[in-house]
Amino acid sequence: MIIDRSQIEQMDKRYRTTFINSLPGFKCLHMLGTISNEGITNIGLFNSVFHIGANPPLLGFVLRPDTPDHDTYDNILETGEYTFNNVIPEYYEQAHQTSASFPSGVSEFLPCGFTKFYINGFKPPFVNESTIKIGLEFKESVDININNTKIIIGEIVKIIIDERLIVSDGYVDHIKAKTITVAGLDSYFSANALGRLSYAKPGEQPLKLKVY
Amino acid sequence: MIIDRSQIEQMDKRYRTTFINSLPGFKCLHMLGTISNEGITNIGLFNSVFHIGANPPLLGFVLRPDTPDHDTYDNILETGEYTFNNVIPEYYEQAHQTSASFPSGVSEFLPCGFTKFYINGFKPPFVNESTIKIGLEFKESVDININNTKIIIGEIVKIIIDERLIVSDGYVDHIKAKTITVAGLDSYFSANALGRLSYAKPGEQPLKLKVY
Numbered sequence: 001m002i003i004d005r006s007q008i009e010q011m012d013k014r015y016r017t018t019f020i021n022s023l024p025g026f027k028c029l030h031m032l033g034t035i036s037n038e039g040i041t042n043i044g045l046f047n048s049v050f051h052i053g054a055n056p057p058l059l060g061f062v063l064r065p066d067t068p069d070h071d072t073y074d075n076i077l078e079t080g081e082y083t084f085n086n087v088i089p090e091y092y093e094q095a096h097q098t099s100a101s102f103p104s105g106v107s108e109f110l111p112c113g114f115t116k117f118y119i120n121g122f123k124p125p126f127v128n129e130s131t132i133k134i135g136l137e138f139k140e141s142v143d144i145n146i147n148n149t150k151i152i153i154g155e156i157v158k159i160i161i162d163e164r165l166i167v168s169d170g171y172v173d174h175i176k177a178k179t180i181t182v183a184g185l186d187s188y189f190s191a192n193a194l195g196r197l198s199y200a201k202p203g204e205q206p207l208k209l210k211v212y
Numbered sequence: 213m214i215i216d217r218s219q220i221e222q223m224d225k226r227y228r229t230t231f232i233n234s235l236p237g238f239k240c241l242h243m244l245g246t247i248s249n250e251g252i253t254n255i256g257l258f259n260s261v262f263h264i265g266a267n268p269p270l271l272g273f274v275l276r277p278d279t280p281d282h283d284t285y286d287n288i289l290e291t292g293e294y295t296f297n298n299v300i301p302e303y304y305e306q307a308h309q310t311s312a313s314f315p316s317g318v319s320e321f322l323p324c325g326f327t328k329f330y331i332n333g334f335k336p337p338f339v340n341e342s343t344i345k346i347g348l349e350f351k352e353s354v355d356i357n358i359n360n361t362k363i364i365i366g367e368i369v370k371i372i373i374d375e376r377l378i379v380s381d382g383y384v385d386h387i388k389a390k391t392i393t394v395a396g397l398d399s400y401f402s403a404n405a406l407g408r409l410s411y412a413k414p415g416e417q418p419l420k421l422k423v424y
Contacts, residue, residue: 002331003371008269011382019382020266020368023346025298026386026393026403027263028239050260051239052274053359054232057220060363062264062272086237092406093417100412111414119214134235142354144365147265151272151363153356156232159215170223170231174238174395181238181393181403183386186411189403191238194304194392196399200312202323205305 022184029182030134031095031114032061033083034075035124041116043108043127044072045099047182049084057156059084059136064149068101076152079123080138085130088178092188099185122158131177133160171196234396241394242346243307243326244273245295246287247336253328255320255339256284257311259394261296269368271296271348276361280313288364291335292350297342300390304400311397334370343389345372383408 011019028049034042052058063069076082087095091114098108109116109125116125117133126133135158142151165177174191181189220228240261246254264270275281288294299307303326310320321328321337328337329345338345347370354363377389386403393401 001373001375003373005367005369008368008371013267015382016269017266017382019378019384020269021263022382022384022386023344023368023371024240024242024261024263024271024296025344025389025391026238026240028236030236048262048264049236050262050272050274051233051236052260052356052361054229055225056359057228057232058356058359059236060262060274062262084236089406093409096409097412097417100414100416102414106414132235132237139358140356142356142363144264144270144352144354146351146365147268147270149264151354153358155217156220156235157217159220159235161213161215163213166231170227170229170234171396171399172231172234174234175401177237179237180406183403184383187383187408188406189387190406191393191395191401191403194301194400194402197305197308199398200309202312202314202318204312205309 018184022187026181026183026189029087029180030084031087031098031127031130032072033085033125033127034072035079036075037078040105041107041109041125042071042075043098043112043114044069045095052153058139058153059156060151060153062149063152066148071104076138081123082136082138082154083124083126084134084136085127086132086177086179088129088131089180089190091129092180096186119158119160126160131162131165132172132179134158230396234399238393238395238401241299241392242296243299243310243339243342244284245297245337245339246284247291248287249290252317253319253321253337254283254287255310255324255326256281257307264365270351270365271368272363272365274361275364278360283316288350293335294348294350294366295336295338296346296348297339298344298389298391300341300343301392301402303341304392308398331370331372338372343374343377344384344391346370
């Protein structure tokens, strides 16, 4: 069937939120760790992380400052630093729980069963239970005026990872890392490798498969 | 191990591209369909699609105008419309092939083995082989000056989908749709459901699982 703009507009608000959030498919899921200048830590669950560039290494994500995201936003502006931490199957229910509206000033670490992991020279905590931990330096906040959101852009400056998860050409093996993905706001998935393909060139089919 | 900024900077360029692209995990994968005013169609493969909001329904993606992405960009500006089309396992090698640098003016549809699908009142083609087809109206182009990229924001105005893929609360079932995901630039994955969880509330653990 074809659904058009007027039908989308007429959808019940909750139905539309679920529908539009799940429509584009699997998304990049991270627990975002921050700390305030007063030392109160925070975890937020974000499914809008996206690659902006490799040189310099930049990631973006979408934030709604008029929602519980404001703790995350305030902390990022205060310290200039934040962490992305992947989610693995053993902890996906706890990770989901970090999306609950805890009162401002209450850290999600303890009630959600996660452990803080700090490194020298970097303020915010990583999530110890994550197999891939990324530390970012805040670079830019872009206002999206259409719906009052912001895109936060940061540079990757720290990576905590078992070196056995990185293969010889730099590729990170997320099957070994047990990274999971999300559709919509609440449905979690592990991944099965279909294949890794060689660099695509016009007129050169079929493509050579590498095994990972 | 801990990898810091200076080590990232010292990485070989190709290694760093592979490493940084694969580091954040599974990404939202779409074939992006456009048409020029002269009627030349184009498919680009994008793995940076992200949710911006449900009301209005907005999706963003990252584009590099100084690369082969410029056909996509020019066409979006010309017609104001574009399509996102999911990738399914049967077609993932062909979808990868759309990322090859075909000469400007050559449509990827025929050489990559995809079929155009048009609907009334919407200019660009959808990919007939996709189980979820999304038509977007261009809204905003945001310059990311740090690395000369652009974030393109569009509003969802058409959705072509089998109604059996949408469950009663609006959730789209990507296991039934056979949607796949990608890590890095070249590694493709199908998904296995872990569970869909109820809305998270502080102090209410364990969470109730719904089955999908």
